[in-house]
Amino acid sequence: MYSNRHLRREALSTTRLLKADAEFCDGCRMCEIVCSLRKAGMVNPYLARLRVARSEEGIPRPTICRHCKVAKCQLACPEPGAFYEHQGTGALVIDESKCTRCLKCVEACPFAAMWVGPGGEVLKCDLCDGDPVCVKHCPYTPENSLPHLPYPRQSCLKYVVRRA
Amino acid sequence: MDKSYGRGQILKVDLTTGTVSREPIPAGLARKHLGGEGINSRLLWEHFLKVDRRTDPTSPDNVIIAGVGALGATGYGAGTKMKWTFKSPRTGMFGDSSSGGTFGANLRWAGYDHLVVTGRADHPVYIWIHDDAVEVRDARHLWGMDVEPADHAIKQELGHADIETAIIGRAGENMVTYASLQVSCHRGAGRTGAGCVFGSKNLKAIAARGTKGIHIHDPNRFLEAIETFTTAVNKPQRVRDAWKNVGTLGVFGYYNRSGLSPFRNNQYSTVPQDKVDKLTSRWYTDNLALRRLSCSPGCVTGCAGMYKIKGHESPAAPKYAGETGYRMELAAQIGWGSMCDIPDMPALAHLWKMTCAYGVDVIEFSLSCSFLMELWERGIIDQRDTGEWMGEPITLEWGNYEAVLAVLESIALQKNALGQIFKDGIYKAAQRIEDLKGVPILPYVIYGKGGLPFITEPRSNPSWGVAIAVASRGADHLKGAVATLERFNRPDLSTHHYGRPEAAQFATPTLKGMDCARAENRCAVINSLGLCSFPIALDTVLYPEELFAEALTASTGVPMTGQEFRLAGERTVNLEKAFNARLGLRREDDRLCERWLDEPQVDGPGKGARAKDFLEPAKDEYYEAHGWDRKTSLQTRKKLEQLDMSDVAQVLTRENALIP
Numbered sequence: 001m002y003s004n005r006h007l008r009r010e011a012l013s014t015t016r017l018l019k020a021d022a023e024f025c026d027g028c029r030m031c032e033i034v035c036s037l038r039k040a041g042m043v044n045p046y047l048a049r050l051r052v053a054r055s056e057e058g059i060p061r062p063t064i065c066r067h068c069k070v071a072k073c074q075l076a077c078p079e080p081g082a083f084y085e086h087q088g089t090g091a092l093v094i095d096e097s098k099c100t101r102c103l104k105c106v107e108a109c110p111f112a113a114m115w116v117g118p119g120g121e122v123l124k125c126d127l128c129d130g131d132p133v134c135v136k137h138c139p140y141t142p143e144n145s146l147p148h149l150p151y152p153r154q155s156c157l158k159y160v161v162r163r164a
Numbered sequence: 165m166d167k168s169y170g171r172g173q174i175l176k177v178d179l180t181t182g183t184v185s186r187e188p189i190p191a192g193l194a195r196k197h198l199g200g201e202g203i204n205s206r207l208l209w210e211h212f213l214k215v216d217r218r219t220d221p222t223s224p225d226n227v228i229i230a231g232v233g234a235l236g237a238t239g240y241g242a243g244t245k246m247k248w249t250f251k252s253p254r255t256g257m258f259g260d261s262s263s264g265g266t267f268g269a270n271l272r273w274a275g276y277d278h279l280v281v282t283g284r285a286d287h288p289v290y291i292w293i294h295d296d297a298v299e300v301r302d303a304r305h306l307w308g309m310d311v312e313p314a315d316h317a318i319k320q321e322l323g324h325a326d327i328e329t330a331i332i333g334r335a336g337e338n339m340v341t342y343a344s345l346q347v348s349c350h351r352g353a354g355r356t357g358a359g360c361v362f363g364s365k366n367l368k369a370i371a372a373r374g375t376k377g378i379h380i381h382d383p384n385r386f387l388e389a390i391e392t393f394t395t396a397v398n399k400p401q402r403v404r405d406a407w408k409n410v411g412t413l414g415v416f417g418y419y420n421r422s423g424l425s426p427f428r429n430n431q432y433s434t435v436p437q438d439k440v441d442k443l444t445s446r447w448y449t450d451n452l453a454l455r456r457l458s459c460s461p462g463c464v465t466g467c468a469g470m471y472k473i474k475g476h477e478s479p480a481a482p483k484y485a486g487e488t489g490y491r492m493e494l495a496a497q498i499g500w501g502s503m504c505d506i507p508d509m510p511a512l513a514h515l516w517k518m519t520c521a522y523g524v525d526v527i528e529f530s531l532s533c534s535f536l537m538e539l540w541e542r543g544i545i546d547q548r549d550t551g552e553w554m555g556e557p558i559t560l561e562w563g564n565y566e567a568v569l570a571v572l573e574s575i576a577l578q579k580n581a582l583g584q585i586f587k588d589g590i591y592k593a594a595q596r597i598e599d600l601k602g603v604p605i606l607p608y609v610i611y612g613k614g615g616l617p618f619i620t621e622p623r624s625n626p627s628w629g630v631a632i633a634v635a636s637r638g639a640d641h642l643k644g645a646v647a648t649l650e651r652f653n654r655p656d657l658s659t660h661h662y663g664r665p666e667a668a669q670f671a672t673p674t675l676k677g678m679d680c681a682r683a684e685n686r687c688a689v690i691n692s693l694g695l696c697s698f699p700i701a702l703d704t705v706l707y708p709e710e711l712f713a714e715a716l717t718a719s720t721g722v723p724m725t726g727q728e729f730r731l732a733g734e735r736t737v738n739l740e741k742a743f744n745a746r747l748g749l750r751r752e753d754d755r756l757c758e759r760w761l762d763e764p765q766v767d768g769p770g771k772g773a774r775a776k777d778f779l780e781p782a783k784d785e786y787y788e789a790h791g792w793d794r795k796t797s798l799q800t801r802k803k804l805e806q807l808d809m810s811d812v813a814q815v816l817t818r819e820n821a822l823i824p
Binding site: 028029036037041042045053083136137140 | 390394457465
């Protein structure tokens with residue numbers, strides 16, 4: 001069961017840019033905190049562009065923007081050009097100057113990976129110009145491997161470059 | 165505006181009147197005591213200048229102070245450890261207890277670094293902190309609930325899934341003096357009875373949800389500080405191999421090889437090999453581990469976890485088949501596994517779950533069980549007694565985990581006479597049983613300062629021996645012992661601090677008192693910063709105070725140096741000492757139990773060692789290293805003035821507790 005799921009995930013991951021593997025998430029929320037530090041200049045998980053919630057049993061559930069190829073958020077947006085693909089990273093980002101804060105994109109996201117900040121602004125991952133600070137600080141990485149547990153070479157947050 | 169960078173406010177709630185007030189942390193206080201444990205201790209000190217210092221800890225005049233240090237909840241890589249400070253109902257002296265969990269982080273994210281609760285409500289209440297909105301709410305419908313159902317009910321009532329709570333179980337409601345406070349359900353602030361203080365105030369819980377966050381003065385510099393620190397945390401092999409996998413469970417094997425695992429109420433110091441095999445962290449990961457978790461936000465170690473009992477792992481497992489829960493810590497492994505001789509991890513996991521549900525300090529409770537079992541073995545108590553005390557003739561033979569469960573229910577729910585005997589802790593229980601039986605049984609109790617029991621073998625480990633005898637909150641490891649160099653054999657650090665390696669030499673008394681004093685100052689710094697002691701307190705070279713100073717400077721914008729940090733740590737140790745000195749504690753109160761003092765260790769590498777041979781000289785050295793008086797253990801005016809604590813000196817002089 002384990003391995004099949006992982007094979008499937010690996011195959012899917014090559015078409016995406018950033019993914020979080022709940023299987024390996026500690027729930028330490030480093031990603032949320034450093035994201036808010038980078039993006040909002042303060043420590044506040046409610047301003048982060050990704051979230052780690054906990055299920056009722058206490059299992060961490062990371063949610064992160066997948067930068068979908070066919071993005072429901074982009075399709076829902078009534079403002080032409082408000083969503084565009086970042087030239088360097090290929091990330092799907094929002095042009096703040098064109099956004100009217102109608103929040104249709106937030107409603108449309110099937111993964112609930114977009115949030116609303118205290119000023120009504122849309123909080124969406126933009127891949128930090130190709131150097132995602134969350135990935136950098138995720139402690140569950142192969143370098144800090146866990147020889148006793150299954151899949152010691154796996155990491156939780158991954159930055160996968162899109163296939164050419 | 166600059167002042168508020170990286171800092172929150174002090175929130176004060178008076179339960180008698182239901183009033184809520186807020187005040188900023190004075191800049192001088194933050195500089196002198198850093199935060200967390202330091203400022204907590206200062207607030208406690210100030211509170212007991214206003215009320216009678218001899219006041220009963222369960223009276224409304226006692227106070228309970230929660231505090232998260234300035235680097236807690238900021239993603240600084242060593243988690244979010246908060247401190248609960250109060251006058252202990254268990255020992256009657258200074259009391260505090262730390263806990264992980266996400267509650268402390270939410271408190272800080274709501275804008276409060278400290279929470280001071282005074283008074284007593286006339287009916288059960290809980291405090292709800294939602295950013296700027298703070299209210300005291302009715303908790304009559306929660307009274308009588310176990311921890312997890314109460315947590316669930318609060319979340320449903322308030323309508324947010326991400327609310328975090330600090331809750332007492334039924335032991336706290338019944339005011340068992342060593343009731344724990346369960347933070348985020350599974351992280352217990354167990355020692356010295358925080359739960360009992362909650363119970364005495366009719367306070368069932370505190371719930372917090374913080375969305376305001378913490379303003380950081382220089383976010384980029386702070387991110388760099390985080391990266392430097394987390395790289396350092398991940399560097400040692402021991403962190404990657406042991407802490408990340410199994411946390412505190414990982415040291416059991418090492419302790420046992422070193423003869424530091426007390427077995428059968430510490431009559432022995434090593435566990436037979438066949439039993440060790442069933443108690444190691446390896447057995448746990450092979451059979452029970454479900455996944456690992458971080459106990460609190462911002463921890464890159466992540467030494468907590470969840471287990472699942474499948475049902476065929478051990479003799480006890482079929483009974484608890486299908487049970488999942490949060491992983492036990494070393495306290496269960498030694499407290500029940502080896503002290504009570506229950507080499508059955510599924511049983512320990514279940515016991516751990518139940519103590520968390522009722523809210524009892526695992527260390528004190530497990531040692532109460534092993535103490536009862538030794539009395540049973542010696543024939544001092546038998547089925548007639550258990551029948552009389554517990555209503556059914558339970559046998560208390562070694563390894564009987566069902567009896568342990570029965571004892572737990574007796575104590576936590578105060579069901580019967582046994583519960584009442586053990587309500588005030590193991591030392592008073594021994595005195596009560598001695599009165600009932602008319603035979604001397606105090607020699608079989610394991611305890612250190614304050615009559616507080618502790619799970620370790622200090623006889624062949626003098627630095628822990630002296631640390632347990634002198635710790636401000638009573639026998640405990642987190643006040644200094646964990647940062648001493650002997651147990652984890654660090655001659656390199658000994659050379660670094662003292663110019664010679666002897667402080668790390670096993671089972672010799674040289675330099676141990678001095679090392680304990682240094683370690684206490686060090687631990688006070690870590691606890692004042694809101695970080696976790698476990699991975700970082702010991703290694704002062706890899707994680708020097710300068711590293712933390714840089715991070716705090718980046719987050720608050722107030723430049724601070726490592727030397728100031730060390731002084732702040734020493735100030736906190738001195739303040740706690742002064743609190744106890746005001747209560748009349750002197751040198752003779754820094755003590756260990758008879759078993760540790762007089763009985764030589766019977767096995768292991770430390771065979772033949774006893775605490776009598778080193779304790780008094782080590783204490784001399786310890787007091788001297790702190791600059792205190794050897795004869796009485798009291799502080800000196802000179803030392804306090806050096807630390808800029810003349811106001812404390814003044815109070816102590818007035819009460820005749822200072823050497824001029």
